[in-house]
Amino acid sequence: xxxxxxxxxxxxxxxxxxxxxxxxxxxxxxxxxxxxxxxxxxxxxxxxxxxxxxxxxxxxxxxxxxxxxxxxxxxxxxxxxxxxxxxxxxxxxxxxxxxxxxxxxxxxxxxxxxxxxxxxxxxxxxxxxxxxxxxxxxxxxxxxxxxxxxxxxxxxxxxxxxxxxxxxxxxxxxxxxxxxxxxxxxxxxxxxxxxxxxxxxxxxxxxxxxxxxxxxxxxxxxxxxxxxxxxxxxxxxxxxxxxxxxx
Amino acid sequence: xxxxxxxxxxxxxxxxxxxxxxxxxxxxxxxxxxxxxxxxxxxxxxxxxxxxxxxxxxxxxxxxxxxxxxxxxxxxxxxxxxxxxxxxxxxxxxxxxxxxxxxxxxxxxxxxxxxxxxxxxxxxxxxxxxxxxxxxxxxxxxxxxxxxxxxxxxxxxxxxxxxxxxxxxxxxxxxxxxxxxxxxxxxxxxxxxxxxxxxxxxxxxxxxxxxxxxxxxxxxxxxxxxxxxxxxxxxxxxxxxxxxxxx
Numbered sequence: 001x002x003x004x005x006x007x008x009x010x011x012x013x014x015x016x017x018x019x020x021x022x023x024x025x026x027x028x029x030x031x032x033x034x035x036x037x038x039x040x041x042x043x044x045x046x047x048x049x050x051x052x053x054x055x056x057x058x059x060x061x062x063x064x065x066x067x068x069x070x071x072x073x074x075x076x077x078x079x080x081x082x083x084x085x086x087x088x089x090x091x092x093x094x095x096x097x098x099x100x101x102x103x104x105x106x107x108x109x110x111x112x113x114x115x116x117x118x119x120x121x122x123x124x125x126x127x128x129x130x131x132x133x134x135x136x137x138x139x140x141x142x143x144x145x146x147x148x149x150x151x152x153x154x155x156x157x158x159x160x161x162x163x164x165x166x167x168x169x170x171x172x173x174x175x176x177x178x179x180x181x182x183x184x185x186x187x188x189x190x191x192x193x194x195x196x197x198x199x200x201x202x203x204x205x206x207x208x209x210x211x212x213x214x215x216x217x218x219x220x221x222x223x224x225x226x227x228x229x230x231x232x233x234x235x236x237x238x239x240x241x242x243x244x245x246x247x
Numbered sequence: 248x249x250x251x252x253x254x255x256x257x258x259x260x261x262x263x264x265x266x267x268x269x270x271x272x273x274x275x276x277x278x279x280x281x282x283x284x285x286x287x288x289x290x291x292x293x294x295x296x297x298x299x300x301x302x303x304x305x306x307x308x309x310x311x312x313x314x315x316x317x318x319x320x321x322x323x324x325x326x327x328x329x330x331x332x333x334x335x336x337x338x339x340x341x342x343x344x345x346x347x348x349x350x351x352x353x354x355x356x357x358x359x360x361x362x363x364x365x366x367x368x369x370x371x372x373x374x375x376x377x378x379x380x381x382x383x384x385x386x387x388x389x390x391x392x393x394x395x396x397x398x399x400x401x402x403x404x405x406x407x408x409x410x411x412x413x414x415x416x417x418x419x420x421x422x423x424x425x426x427x428x429x430x431x432x433x434x435x436x437x438x439x440x441x442x443x444x445x446x447x448x449x450x451x452x453x454x455x456x457x458x459x460x461x462x463x464x465x466x467x468x469x470x471x472x473x474x475x476x477x478x479x480x481x482x483x484x485x486x487x488x489x490x491x492x493x494x
């Protein structure tokens with residue numbers, strides 16, 4: 001059984017404002033929830049699951065989270081799920097406090113200037129985790145990393161990358177000694193940039209790119225050489241190629 | 248004015264079966280529709296748009312498509328749109344017949360083994376267009392390239408890449424003289440593979456990867472070196488990095 005108030009509360013966690021006020025977020029589906037429970041980076045508040053999911057859970061986890069597990073019916077899960085088709089389990093986790101000031105010394109730091117699609121942000125977080133980038137610095141208009149779609153697409157990488165929301169202009173200005181690379185169309189071929197040991201790599205909004213004032217701060221404008229005719233590359237794909245090229 | 252029958256017909260084009268039967272597909276939003284009209288690779292059947300969109304259309308295009316333009320009300324567009332928020336224009340285009348047999352000589356050919364997410368397929372088509380890959384060979388269970396979400400994310404690249412659906416096992420078998428590279432976890436670092444002038448690069452399903460029988464046909468298993476902890480990379484990101492590395 002799940003009360004009306006709980007249904008309402010969980011549904012409200014779809015909204016950033018409510019997530020921020022409660023310092024909580026939701027994760028859905030066996031794969032994500034299982035990974036988040038396994039890595040235990042985020043404290044688990046409650047688990048709502050079907051009988052089937054619980055039966056498949058290993059004894060260790062089942063015991064550890066026994067007091068937080070609520071077995072509910074499919075139609076109840078349907079009500080609280082944000083997925084088109086609910087998927088056996090939904091869990092509420094505590095958000096983690098981002099580490100700020102960030103450690104930018106002797107490492108690459110990714111900077112996102114208004115990346116607005118949650119799917120893109122999720123994919124970029126996974127890429128950062130793949131290439132061992134410790135920090136992603138996000139402008140305040142960048143998608144919320146606790147948006148359910150982001151959580152879905154990052155898997156446990158969400159817990160391994162430090163994601164900081166800030167005024168990126170200020171942050172970059174403060175770190176004038178660290179080299180800044182802006183990913184733009186028509187910049188220097190990244191193939192010729194070489195390995196980057198330390199620096200900010202800045203990626204922009206899906207349609208508008210990086211804002212003028214941020215581009216103006218860049219020490220180097222970098223690009224992926226186009227061999228064919230596509231107008232642009234998806235921002236997450238660009239992030240992947242650039243990090244591959246300079247790591 | 249738009250008739251009930253037309254509304255029903257356009258809605259039905261959301262389904263692959265109907266798209267195949269009619270050999271038509273839909274594109275939505277000013278950017279995509281405009282690009283498809285500009286490049287004129289796909290014959291335009293009908294355009295349904297708001298007054299606002301028509302006013303912004305340049306005279307050349309407005310004249311060329313005059314007989315095919317239907318100005319409708321916002322609430323009518325809402326009815327036929329597959330987007331959450333309809334976006335000024337929806338157009339119906341004729342599908343293009345894929346070129347088969349494909350030209351695989353002296354070029355890279357991308358092979359997709361059951362890539363199921365339309366967003367991923369769309370992104371991969373754009374990547375292929377960026378790196379001047381002429382052909383994508385798709386297994387029959389790969390997402391339909393005329394799915395509205397694919398059309399949305401490929402932009403005009405859809406018209407510039409030859410996308411062929413076939414039994415990829417058979418196709419690869421027939422071309423035993425062409426080198427086959429399978430993207431897997433734990434293969435040879437692509438950084439050491441060098442430039443590829445001719446060959447099939449095979450990418451697999453989002454969760455299951457490449458099927459065993461296809462992996463078994465590969466001459467070389469290739470991977471992107473992992474420096475951090477993420478379990479995997481998104482398949483479109485992997486496609487981008489691999490094509491960057493070997494192009």
